[in-house]
Amino acid sequence: MPLRTALVAVIAATTLFVSAPASATTIGNADDVLTRTLVYRLGDGASFAEGCIGGDPPCLCPIQLGQNLRGTMLLRPTPSGVDTLQRFRVEQVNWLGSLNGERRIVGDGTLEIDTSTDGPSPAFTRLQLRLRIGEGDFVDYDSGWVELYDFNSVDISIAPVGNPCFGAVFTVSALPVPATEMIGYALGDTSLFFEGCYEPCLCPISFAQVAGGFALVPLPNAPAIHDEWALVRINWRSFDDTPGAPSFITARGAGIYQINTAALTPVPPHRLVLDLDVNRLTPEQQPVNYDSGWVFKTEDIGASPPRIKVEAAENAFFCFDRVFSIDAAPTDSTSPLLGLTSAAPSTLRVEPDLPDGWELIENPAIPMGGHRVDLVVQDMGDHQRHVAFNTTATPMTLDTVLGVKAGMGVCDAQVDGISVPFTRVYDGATLVGVRIVVELGLDPDTPTVIDLLTRKSADFNTDAFLNDQDFFDFVNAFFGPAGADFNEDGAANDQDFFDFVNSFFGGCA
Numbered sequence: 001m002p003l004r005t006a007l008v009a010v011i012a013a014t015t016l017f018v019s020a021p022a023s024a025t026t027i028g029n030a031d032d033v034l035t036r037t038l039v040y041r042l043g044d045g046a047s048f049a050e051g052c053i054g055g056d057p058p059c060l061c062p063i064q065l066g067q068n069l070r071g072t073m074l075l076r077p078t079p080s081g082v083d084t085l086q087r088f089r090v091e092q093v094n095w096l097g098s099l100n101g102e103r104r105i106v107g108d109g110t111l112e113i114d115t116s117t118d119g120p121s122p123a124f125t126r127l128q129l130r131l132r133i134g135e136g137d138f139v140d141y142d143s144g145w146v147e148l149y150d151f152n153s154v155d156i157s158i159a160p161v162g163n164p165c166f167g168a169v170f171t172v173s174a175l176p177v178p179a180t181e182m183i184g185y186a187l188g189d190t191s192l193f194f195e196g197c198y199e200p201c202l203c204p205i206s207f208a209q210v211a212g213g214f215a216l217v218p219l220p221n222a223p224a225i226h227d228e229w230a231l232v233r234i235n236w237r238s239f240d241d242t243p244g245a246p247s248f249i250t251a252r253g254a255g256i257y258q259i260n261t262a263a264l265t266p267v268p269p270h271r272l273v274l275d276l277d278v279n280r281l282t283p284e285q286q287p288v289n290y291d292s293g294w295v296f297k298t299e300d301i302g303a304s305p306p307r308i309k310v311e312a313a314e315n316a317f318f319c320f321d322r323v324f325s326i327d328a329a330p331t332d333s334t335s336p337l338l339g340l341t342s343a344a345p346s347t348l349r350v351e352p353d354l355p356d357g358w359e360l361i362e363n364p365a366i367p368m369g370g371h372r373v374d375l376v377v378q379d380m381g382d383h384q385r386h387v388a389f390n391t392t393a394t395p396m397t398l399d400t401v402l403g404v405k406a407g408m409g410v411c412d413a414q415v416d417g418i419s420v421p422f423t424r425v426y427d428g429a430t431l432v433g434v435r436i437v438v439e440l441g442l443d444p445d446t447p448t449v450i451d452l453l454t455r456k457s458a459d460f461n462t463d464a465f466l467n468d469q470d471f472f473d474f475v476n477a478f479f480g481p482a483g484a485d486f487n488e489d490g491a492a493n494d495q496d497f498f499d500f501v502n503s504f505f506g507g508c509a
Protein backbone atom coordinates (compact mmCIF):
# COMPACT_ATOMS: atom_id res chain seq x y z
CA MET A 1 0.00 0.00 0.00
CA PRO A 2 1.48 3.40 -0.93
CA LEU A 3 2.13 5.54 2.13
CA ARG A 4 -0.25 8.28 0.98
CA THR A 5 -3.10 5.80 0.67
CA ALA A 6 -2.10 4.31 3.99
CA LEU A 7 -2.21 7.67 5.75
CA VAL A 8 -5.63 8.40 4.32
CA ALA A 9 -6.75 5.03 5.63
CA VAL A 10 -5.20 5.76 9.01
CA ILE A 11 -6.85 9.15 9.30
CA ALA A 12 -10.19 7.68 8.29
CA ALA A 13 -9.77 4.95 10.84
CA THR A 14 -8.68 7.26 13.63
CA THR A 15 -11.66 9.50 13.10
CA LEU A 16 -13.78 6.64 14.29
CA PHE A 17 -11.79 6.41 17.48
CA VAL A 18 -11.74 10.09 18.27
CA SER A 19 -15.41 9.84 19.15
CA ALA A 20 -14.67 7.29 21.84
CA PRO A 21 -11.52 8.21 23.73
CA ALA A 22 -13.51 7.93 26.94
CA SER A 23 -13.06 4.17 26.73
CA ALA A 24 -9.65 4.78 28.25
CA THR A 25 -11.23 6.09 31.43
CA THR A 26 -13.75 3.33 32.06
CA ILE A 27 -13.47 1.84 35.52
CA GLY A 28 -14.22 -1.77 36.30
CA ASN A 29 -17.08 -2.75 38.55
CA ALA A 30 -16.75 -2.00 42.22
CA ASP A 31 -15.93 -5.12 44.17
CA ASP A 32 -15.85 -6.25 47.74
CA VAL A 33 -12.81 -4.29 48.86
CA LEU A 34 -15.03 -1.21 48.74
CA THR A 35 -16.65 -2.39 51.94
CA ARG A 36 -14.67 -2.49 55.12
CA THR A 37 -13.53 -5.79 56.57
CA LEU A 38 -13.96 -5.58 60.33
CA VAL A 39 -11.92 -7.33 62.97
CA TYR A 40 -14.20 -8.86 65.63
CA ARG A 41 -12.92 -9.88 69.05
CA LEU A 42 -14.50 -12.44 71.36
CA GLY A 43 -15.73 -10.96 74.66
CA ASP A 44 -16.58 -12.26 78.11
CA GLY A 45 -19.79 -13.85 76.85
CA ALA A 46 -17.93 -16.26 74.58
CA SER A 47 -17.80 -19.87 75.78
CA PHE A 48 -17.49 -23.44 74.64
CA ALA A 49 -18.12 -26.94 75.93
CA GLU A 50 -17.31 -30.45 74.78
CA GLY A 51 -18.83 -33.86 75.45
CA CYS A 52 -22.05 -35.74 74.68
CA ILE A 53 -24.01 -32.88 73.18
CA GLY A 54 -26.27 -34.72 70.74
CA GLY A 55 -27.37 -38.07 69.39
CA ASP A 56 -30.85 -39.54 68.98
CA PRO A 57 -31.59 -40.82 71.54
CA PRO A 58 -29.26 -38.46 73.39
CA CYS A 59 -25.87 -39.93 74.28
CA LEU A 60 -24.79 -40.09 77.88
CA CYS A 61 -21.39 -38.81 78.95
CA PRO A 62 -20.19 -35.73 80.80
CA ILE A 63 -20.10 -32.35 79.13
CA GLN A 64 -17.03 -30.34 80.10
CA LEU A 65 -17.03 -26.56 80.09
CA GLY A 66 -14.08 -24.81 78.49
CA GLN A 67 -12.51 -21.66 79.91
CA ASN A 68 -11.23 -18.39 78.48
CA LEU A 69 -12.46 -18.69 74.91
CA ARG A 70 -10.78 -15.68 73.30
CA GLY A 71 -9.42 -14.41 70.00
CA THR A 72 -10.47 -12.73 66.77
CA MET A 73 -12.12 -13.25 63.39
CA LEU A 74 -12.61 -11.08 60.29
CA LEU A 75 -16.03 -10.18 58.87
CA ARG A 76 -15.91 -9.28 55.18
CA PRO A 77 -19.17 -8.00 53.63
CA THR A 78 -20.02 -9.89 50.45
CA PRO A 79 -22.93 -9.40 48.07
CA SER A 80 -25.94 -11.66 48.71
CA GLY A 81 -27.92 -10.52 45.68
CA VAL A 82 -30.94 -9.81 47.92
CA ASP A 83 -31.60 -6.37 49.40
CA THR A 84 -32.92 -7.73 52.68
CA LEU A 85 -30.09 -10.24 53.18
CA GLN A 86 -26.70 -9.08 54.46
CA ARG A 87 -23.94 -11.63 54.09
CA PHE A 88 -20.43 -11.62 55.56
CA ARG A 89 -17.54 -13.95 54.92
CA VAL A 90 -16.08 -14.98 58.26
CA GLU A 91 -12.32 -15.36 57.75
CA GLN A 92 -9.28 -16.14 59.83
CA VAL A 93 -11.06 -17.49 62.91
CA ASN A 94 -8.20 -17.17 65.42
CA TRP A 95 -9.23 -18.49 68.83
CA LEU A 96 -7.75 -20.17 71.88
CA GLY A 97 -9.70 -21.92 74.61
CA SER A 98 -8.72 -23.87 77.71
CA LEU A 99 -10.11 -27.39 78.14
CA ASN A 100 -7.72 -30.16 79.22
CA GLY A 101 -4.93 -27.86 78.11
CA GLU A 102 -4.96 -25.07 75.61
CA ARG A 103 -6.92 -25.70 72.40
CA ARG A 104 -6.31 -23.87 69.15
CA ILE A 105 -9.48 -23.23 67.12
CA VAL A 106 -9.31 -21.98 63.51
CA GLY A 107 -11.61 -21.89 60.50
CA ASP A 108 -13.95 -19.77 58.42
CA GLY A 109 -17.58 -19.49 57.36
CA THR A 110 -20.54 -17.20 56.77
CA LEU A 111 -22.70 -14.83 58.84
CA GLU A 112 -26.05 -13.77 57.44
CA ILE A 113 -28.64 -11.21 58.57
CA ASP A 114 -32.16 -11.37 57.15
CA THR A 115 -34.12 -8.13 57.61
CA SER A 116 -37.17 -9.18 55.58
CA THR A 117 -39.08 -10.26 58.71
CA ASP A 118 -41.88 -8.23 60.28
CA GLY A 119 -42.04 -10.41 63.38
CA PRO A 120 -41.24 -9.44 66.99
CA SER A 121 -37.50 -8.98 66.39
CA PRO A 122 -36.03 -6.63 63.79
CA ALA A 123 -34.16 -9.39 62.01
CA PHE A 124 -32.94 -12.97 61.99
CA THR A 125 -29.34 -14.09 61.81
CA ARG A 126 -27.46 -17.30 61.07
CA LEU A 127 -23.82 -18.24 61.63
CA GLN A 128 -22.22 -21.17 59.82
CA LEU A 129 -18.58 -22.00 60.57
CA ARG A 130 -16.13 -24.70 59.59
CA LEU A 131 -13.85 -25.10 62.62
CA ARG A 132 -10.84 -27.21 63.49
CA ILE A 133 -10.10 -27.77 67.19
CA GLY A 134 -6.46 -28.61 67.90
CA GLU A 135 -5.22 -31.21 65.45
CA GLY A 136 -8.70 -32.61 64.77
CA ASP A 137 -10.60 -32.55 61.50
CA PHE A 138 -12.67 -29.62 60.29
CA VAL A 139 -16.29 -29.84 61.51
CA ASP A 140 -19.26 -27.85 60.17
CA TYR A 141 -21.23 -25.83 62.74
CA ASP A 142 -24.56 -24.03 62.29
CA SER A 143 -26.69 -21.79 64.49
CA GLY A 144 -29.84 -22.09 62.42
CA TRP A 145 -31.88 -18.87 62.04
CA VAL A 146 -32.27 -17.02 65.36
CA GLU A 147 -33.63 -13.62 66.35
CA LEU A 148 -31.25 -10.66 66.17
CA TYR A 149 -31.66 -7.51 68.26
CA ASP A 150 -28.20 -5.90 68.20
CA PHE A 151 -26.72 -5.36 64.76
CA ASN A 152 -23.33 -4.28 66.07
CA SER A 153 -22.46 -7.45 67.98
CA VAL A 154 -22.26 -11.12 67.12
CA ASP A 155 -23.92 -13.14 69.88
CA ILE A 156 -25.00 -16.59 68.77
CA SER A 157 -24.58 -20.28 69.64
CA ILE A 158 -23.50 -22.92 67.14
CA ALA A 159 -23.57 -26.72 67.26
CA PRO A 160 -22.22 -29.38 64.90
CA VAL A 161 -24.27 -30.08 61.79
CA GLY A 162 -25.89 -33.54 61.85
CA ASN A 163 -26.43 -33.77 65.63
CA PRO A 164 -23.46 -36.05 66.36
CA CYS A 165 -23.23 -37.81 69.71
CA PHE A 166 -19.89 -36.31 70.77
CA GLY A 167 -18.70 -32.86 69.89
CA ALA A 168 -18.31 -29.23 70.87
CA VAL A 169 -20.70 -26.31 71.08
CA PHE A 170 -19.72 -22.64 71.01
CA THR A 171 -21.30 -19.37 72.04
CA VAL A 172 -19.73 -16.81 69.74
CA SER A 173 -19.98 -13.42 71.45
CA ALA A 174 -17.92 -10.74 69.75
CA LEU A 175 -17.71 -7.01 69.06
CA PRO A 176 -15.75 -5.07 66.41
CA VAL A 177 -12.33 -3.93 67.61
CA PRO A 178 -12.16 -0.11 67.75
CA ALA A 179 -9.63 1.17 65.23
CA THR A 180 -7.69 2.93 67.97
CA GLU A 181 -7.04 -0.41 69.70
CA MET A 182 -5.28 -1.87 66.64
CA ILE A 183 -1.54 -1.34 66.58
CA GLY A 184 0.28 -1.49 63.24
CA TYR A 185 3.35 -3.79 63.35
CA ALA A 186 6.16 -4.34 60.89
CA LEU A 187 8.73 -7.14 60.66
CA GLY A 188 12.29 -5.97 61.26
CA ASP A 189 15.23 -6.67 58.94
CA THR A 190 16.34 -9.72 60.92
CA SER A 191 13.06 -11.60 60.33
CA LEU A 192 13.79 -14.82 58.45
CA PHE A 193 12.06 -17.86 56.98
CA PHE A 194 13.95 -21.17 57.32
CA GLU A 195 13.35 -24.37 55.39
CA GLY A 196 15.29 -27.59 55.85
CA CYS A 197 16.36 -30.17 58.38
CA TYR A 198 16.57 -29.78 62.14
CA GLU A 199 17.88 -32.54 64.44
CA PRO A 200 17.93 -35.49 64.15
CA CYS A 201 17.63 -35.31 60.37
CA LEU A 202 20.39 -34.24 58.03
CA CYS A 203 19.79 -31.93 55.09
CA PRO A 204 20.72 -28.33 54.37
CA ILE A 205 18.75 -25.46 55.87
CA SER A 206 18.19 -22.49 53.62
CA PHE A 207 16.72 -19.17 54.62
CA ALA A 208 15.43 -15.91 53.23
CA GLN A 209 14.47 -12.57 54.70
CA VAL A 210 10.78 -12.08 55.43
CA ALA A 211 9.10 -8.67 55.33
CA GLY A 212 5.62 -7.40 55.92
CA GLY A 213 3.26 -6.45 58.67
CA PHE A 214 0.14 -7.13 60.69
CA ALA A 215 -2.05 -5.44 63.28
CA LEU A 216 -1.85 -6.32 66.97
CA VAL A 217 -5.05 -6.46 69.04
CA PRO A 218 -5.07 -6.84 72.86
CA LEU A 219 -7.03 -9.84 74.21
CA PRO A 220 -8.40 -8.77 77.61
CA ASN A 221 -10.17 -12.05 78.40
CA ALA A 222 -7.01 -14.18 78.47
CA PRO A 223 -6.22 -16.27 81.59
CA ALA A 224 -5.15 -14.05 84.51
CA ILE A 225 -1.51 -15.21 84.34
CA HIS A 226 -1.17 -14.26 80.66
CA ASP A 227 -0.75 -11.06 78.70
CA GLU A 228 -2.12 -11.85 75.24
CA TRP A 229 -2.55 -10.19 71.88
CA ALA A 230 -3.98 -11.34 68.55
CA LEU A 231 -2.00 -10.83 65.35
CA VAL A 232 -4.54 -10.07 62.63
CA ARG A 233 -4.28 -9.58 58.87
CA ILE A 234 -0.76 -10.94 58.67
CA ASN A 235 0.77 -10.17 55.24
CA TRP A 236 4.31 -11.50 54.88
CA ARG A 237 6.53 -12.41 51.97
CA SER A 238 10.05 -13.70 51.59
CA PHE A 239 12.76 -12.20 49.43
CA ASP A 240 14.38 -15.04 47.54
CA ASP A 241 17.15 -13.24 45.71
CA THR A 242 20.02 -14.89 47.59
CA PRO A 243 21.42 -18.06 45.99
CA GLY A 244 20.10 -21.21 47.67
CA ALA A 245 17.24 -19.40 49.39
CA PRO A 246 13.97 -21.29 49.94
CA SER A 247 11.31 -21.05 47.29
CA PHE A 248 9.44 -17.73 47.30
CA ILE A 249 6.74 -17.71 49.93
CA THR A 250 3.81 -15.52 50.86
CA ALA A 251 1.90 -15.91 54.10
CA ARG A 252 -1.39 -14.45 55.27
CA GLY A 253 -3.47 -15.23 58.32
CA ALA A 254 -3.69 -14.64 62.05
CA GLY A 255 -2.18 -15.72 65.34
CA ILE A 256 -1.94 -15.17 69.09
CA TYR A 257 1.07 -14.02 71.11
CA GLN A 258 1.20 -14.89 74.81
CA ILE A 259 3.46 -13.90 77.69
CA ASN A 260 3.28 -15.78 81.00
CA THR A 261 3.45 -12.96 83.53
CA ALA A 262 3.35 -15.27 86.60
CA ALA A 263 6.57 -17.18 85.93
CA LEU A 264 9.29 -16.55 88.57
CA THR A 265 12.11 -16.42 86.04
CA PRO A 266 14.43 -13.55 85.07
CA VAL A 267 12.78 -13.39 81.65
CA PRO A 268 9.20 -14.57 81.21
CA PRO A 269 8.20 -17.46 78.92
CA HIS A 270 6.32 -16.52 75.79
CA ARG A 271 4.61 -18.29 72.91
CA LEU A 272 3.49 -17.44 69.38
CA VAL A 273 0.94 -19.56 67.57
CA LEU A 274 0.06 -18.78 63.95
CA ASP A 275 -2.28 -20.21 61.35
CA LEU A 276 -1.15 -19.05 57.94
CA ASP A 277 -2.20 -19.55 54.36
CA VAL A 278 1.23 -20.11 52.86
CA ASN A 279 1.35 -19.67 49.09
CA ARG A 280 -2.41 -20.26 49.11
CA LEU A 281 -3.57 -21.29 45.68
CA THR A 282 -7.17 -22.35 46.30
CA PRO A 283 -9.83 -21.30 48.84
CA GLU A 284 -10.04 -24.94 49.96
CA GLN A 285 -6.39 -25.10 51.00
CA GLN A 286 -6.01 -25.52 54.77
CA PRO A 287 -4.12 -22.99 56.87
CA VAL A 288 -0.82 -24.26 58.22
CA ASN A 289 -0.16 -24.09 61.97
CA TYR A 290 3.13 -22.66 63.25
CA ASP A 291 3.91 -22.77 66.97
CA SER A 292 6.88 -21.63 69.01
CA GLY A 293 5.79 -23.64 72.04
CA TRP A 294 6.32 -22.04 75.45
CA VAL A 295 9.93 -20.83 75.42
CA PHE A 296 11.93 -18.34 77.42
CA LYS A 297 12.56 -15.03 75.78
CA THR A 298 16.14 -14.76 74.59
CA GLU A 299 16.38 -11.32 76.16
CA ASP A 300 14.16 -9.20 78.32
CA ILE A 301 12.60 -6.91 75.81
CA GLY A 302 9.53 -6.22 77.88
CA ALA A 303 7.53 -3.34 76.53
CA SER A 304 3.88 -2.65 75.99
CA PRO A 305 2.90 -3.07 73.26
CA PRO A 306 5.54 -5.79 73.09
CA ARG A 307 8.37 -6.29 70.67
CA ILE A 308 7.72 -9.82 69.39
CA LYS A 309 10.93 -11.75 68.83
CA VAL A 310 10.37 -15.51 68.56
CA GLU A 311 10.60 -18.53 66.25
CA ALA A 312 7.48 -20.49 65.30
CA ALA A 313 7.75 -23.86 63.55
CA GLU A 314 5.46 -26.01 61.44
CA ASN A 315 6.86 -29.29 62.84
CA ALA A 316 8.13 -28.37 66.35
CA PHE A 317 11.73 -27.83 65.10
CA PHE A 318 11.97 -31.58 64.43
CA CYS A 319 13.52 -33.03 61.28
CA PHE A 320 12.25 -31.38 58.05
CA ASP A 321 10.62 -28.13 59.09
CA ARG A 322 9.68 -24.63 58.06
CA VAL A 323 10.21 -21.86 60.58
CA PHE A 324 9.31 -18.21 60.81
CA SER A 325 11.86 -16.37 62.92
CA ILE A 326 10.30 -12.98 63.40
CA ASP A 327 11.29 -9.78 65.10
CA ALA A 328 8.35 -7.40 64.99
CA ALA A 329 7.69 -4.04 66.58
CA PRO A 330 5.10 -1.28 66.32
CA THR A 331 5.49 0.55 63.03
CA ASP A 332 7.20 3.86 63.56
CA SER A 333 8.90 4.92 60.35
CA THR A 334 9.23 2.16 57.77
CA SER A 335 7.09 -0.83 56.90
CA PRO A 336 8.76 -2.54 53.94
CA LEU A 337 5.58 -3.27 52.00
CA LEU A 338 3.89 0.01 52.83
CA GLY A 339 6.71 2.48 52.28
CA LEU A 340 5.46 4.66 55.13
CA THR A 341 8.05 7.41 54.86
CA SER A 342 6.73 10.36 56.82
CA ALA A 343 4.00 11.40 59.13
CA ALA A 344 3.57 15.14 58.80
CA PRO A 345 0.67 16.36 60.91
CA SER A 346 -2.52 14.91 59.41
CA THR A 347 -0.75 13.69 56.27
CA LEU A 348 -0.18 9.98 55.79
CA ARG A 349 2.49 9.47 53.13
CA VAL A 350 2.90 5.98 51.74
CA GLU A 351 4.40 4.30 48.70
CA PRO A 352 3.06 0.73 48.79
CA ASP A 353 5.10 -2.02 47.17
CA LEU A 354 2.82 -4.81 46.01
CA PRO A 355 5.05 -7.86 45.45
CA ASP A 356 5.00 -9.45 41.98
CA GLY A 357 2.17 -11.92 41.72
CA TRP A 358 0.10 -10.35 44.53
CA GLU A 359 -3.24 -8.93 43.50
CA LEU A 360 -4.15 -7.45 46.86
CA ILE A 361 -2.64 -6.33 50.11
CA GLU A 362 -4.58 -4.99 53.07
CA ASN A 363 -2.78 -2.66 55.45
CA PRO A 364 -5.01 -2.38 58.50
CA ALA A 365 -4.86 0.38 61.06
CA ILE A 366 -1.92 2.34 59.68
CA PRO A 367 -1.12 4.58 62.65
CA MET A 368 -0.59 8.29 62.64
CA GLY A 369 -0.82 9.68 66.14
CA GLY A 370 -4.27 8.70 67.34
CA HIS A 371 -5.55 8.33 63.76
CA ARG A 372 -5.92 5.03 61.93
CA VAL A 373 -6.34 4.41 58.21
CA ASP A 374 -7.02 1.06 56.51
CA LEU A 375 -5.45 0.97 53.06
CA VAL A 376 -6.16 -1.73 50.47
CA VAL A 377 -3.77 -1.87 47.52
CA GLN A 378 -5.02 -3.74 44.45
CA ASP A 379 -3.35 -4.71 41.18
CA MET A 380 -5.92 -5.36 38.43
CA GLY A 381 -3.49 -5.63 35.52
CA ASP A 382 -3.51 -2.28 33.73
CA HIS A 383 -5.60 -0.76 36.53
CA GLN A 384 -4.16 0.02 39.97
CA ARG A 385 -6.46 0.86 42.86
CA HIS A 386 -5.96 2.12 46.41
CA VAL A 387 -8.94 2.05 48.76
CA ALA A 388 -8.58 4.07 51.98
CA PHE A 389 -10.90 3.85 54.98
CA ASN A 390 -10.53 6.77 57.39
CA THR A 391 -11.47 4.60 60.36
CA THR A 392 -11.00 7.26 63.04
CA ALA A 393 -12.99 9.79 60.99
CA THR A 394 -10.81 12.85 61.57
CA PRO A 395 -9.51 15.18 58.82
CA MET A 396 -6.66 13.36 57.09
CA THR A 397 -4.63 13.78 53.92
CA LEU A 398 -3.39 10.70 52.08
CA ASP A 399 -0.27 11.14 49.95
CA THR A 400 0.15 7.87 48.04
CA VAL A 401 2.01 6.49 45.04
CA LEU A 402 0.33 4.06 42.65
CA GLY A 403 2.75 1.89 40.69
CA VAL A 404 3.16 1.97 36.90
CA LYS A 405 4.54 -1.18 35.26
CA ALA A 406 7.41 -1.13 32.80
CA GLY A 407 6.40 0.14 29.35
CA MET A 408 2.97 1.29 30.50
CA GLY A 409 1.63 4.81 30.08
CA VAL A 410 -0.78 6.65 32.37
CA CYS A 411 -4.19 7.33 30.82
CA ASP A 412 -6.07 8.79 33.76
CA ALA A 413 -6.04 9.11 37.55
CA GLN A 414 -9.31 9.31 39.43
CA VAL A 415 -10.56 9.78 42.96
CA ASP A 416 -14.05 8.39 43.51
CA GLY A 417 -14.50 8.25 39.74
CA ILE A 418 -13.48 11.85 39.01
CA SER A 419 -10.26 12.70 37.16
CA VAL A 420 -7.67 14.40 39.36
CA PRO A 421 -4.24 15.97 38.87
CA PHE A 422 -1.25 13.77 39.60
CA THR A 423 2.55 13.88 39.64
CA ARG A 424 4.68 11.37 37.77
CA VAL A 425 7.32 9.53 39.77
CA TYR A 426 10.48 8.48 37.92
CA ASP A 427 13.35 6.15 38.71
CA GLY A 428 16.05 7.78 36.57
CA ALA A 429 14.30 8.22 33.22
CA THR A 430 11.79 5.40 33.81
CA LEU A 431 8.23 6.17 34.85
CA VAL A 432 7.53 3.97 37.90
CA GLY A 433 4.50 5.52 39.55
CA VAL A 434 2.03 8.33 40.02
CA ARG A 435 1.67 10.37 43.20
CA ILE A 436 -1.80 11.48 44.24
CA VAL A 437 -2.62 13.64 47.26
CA VAL A 438 -6.21 13.46 48.45
CA GLU A 439 -8.29 14.52 51.44
CA LEU A 440 -9.94 11.43 52.89
CA GLY A 441 -13.68 11.39 53.49
CA LEU A 442 -14.93 11.50 57.08
CA ASP A 443 -17.26 8.49 57.03
CA PRO A 444 -15.32 5.46 58.28
CA ASP A 445 -17.46 3.09 56.21
CA THR A 446 -17.30 5.01 52.92
CA PRO A 447 -13.84 4.63 51.43
CA THR A 448 -11.91 7.03 49.29
CA VAL A 449 -11.16 5.12 46.07
CA ILE A 450 -8.11 6.08 44.03
CA ASP A 451 -7.76 4.59 40.54
CA LEU A 452 -4.90 4.69 38.10
CA LEU A 453 -5.65 3.57 34.55
CA THR A 454 -2.73 2.59 32.36
CA ARG A 455 -2.14 1.16 28.88
CA LYS A 456 0.90 0.37 26.84
CA SER A 457 2.49 3.81 26.43
CA ALA A 458 1.74 5.56 23.12
CA ASP A 459 5.10 7.38 23.41
CA PHE A 460 6.18 5.18 20.51
CA ASN A 461 9.56 6.85 19.95
CA THR A 462 10.23 6.90 23.74
CA ASP A 463 11.35 10.54 23.78
CA ALA A 464 9.19 11.20 26.89
CA PHE A 465 6.74 13.33 24.88
CA LEU A 466 3.41 12.18 23.49
CA ASN A 467 2.74 14.08 20.28
CA ASP A 468 2.02 13.75 16.56
CA GLN A 469 5.53 12.49 15.92
CA ASP A 470 4.66 9.29 17.83
CA PHE A 471 1.67 8.82 15.58
CA PHE A 472 3.74 9.22 12.41
CA ASP A 473 6.53 7.04 13.72
CA PHE A 474 4.04 4.32 14.59
CA VAL A 475 2.36 4.54 11.19
CA ASN A 476 5.72 4.29 9.44
CA ALA A 477 6.63 1.23 11.47
CA PHE A 478 3.19 -0.30 11.03
CA PHE A 479 3.36 -0.07 7.24
CA GLY A 480 7.08 -0.83 7.14
CA PRO A 481 8.47 -4.20 6.19
CA ALA A 482 8.50 -5.58 9.75
CA GLY A 483 5.19 -4.11 10.87
CA ALA A 484 4.72 -2.93 14.47
CA ASP A 485 3.94 -5.45 17.20
CA PHE A 486 2.74 -2.69 19.54
CA ASN A 487 0.94 -5.00 21.97
CA GLU A 488 3.89 -7.41 22.10
CA ASP A 489 1.84 -10.53 21.43
CA GLY A 490 4.33 -11.81 18.84
CA ALA A 491 2.28 -10.87 15.77
CA ALA A 492 2.15 -7.59 13.84
CA ASN A 493 -1.44 -7.17 12.74
CA ASP A 494 -4.50 -4.92 12.84
CA GLN A 495 -4.94 -5.37 16.56
CA ASP A 496 -1.66 -3.52 17.10
CA PHE A 497 -3.10 -0.59 15.17
CA PHE A 498 -6.26 -0.50 17.30
CA ASP A 499 -4.29 -0.86 20.52
CA PHE A 500 -1.94 1.99 19.56
CA VAL A 501 -4.77 4.29 18.55
CA ASN A 502 -6.66 3.60 21.80
CA SER A 503 -3.57 4.37 23.81
CA PHE A 504 -2.68 7.45 21.72
CA PHE A 505 -6.11 9.03 21.89
CA GLY A 506 -6.45 8.04 25.52
CA GLY A 507 -3.40 10.20 26.14
CA CYS A 508 -1.64 7.23 27.69
CA ALA A 509 2.00 8.09 28.20
Ligand SMILES: [Ca+2]
Pocket residue numbers: 459460461462463464465466467469470
Ligand atom coordinates in the same frame (compact mmCIF):
# COMPACT_ATOMS: atom_id res chain seq x y z
CA1 LIG B 1 7.24 10.58 21.79
Ligand SMILES: [Ca+2]
Pocket residue numbers: 484485486487488489490491492493495496
Ligand atom coordinates in the same frame (compact mmCIF):
# COMPACT_ATOMS: atom_id res chain seq x y z
CA1 LIG C 1 0.69 -7.58 18.09
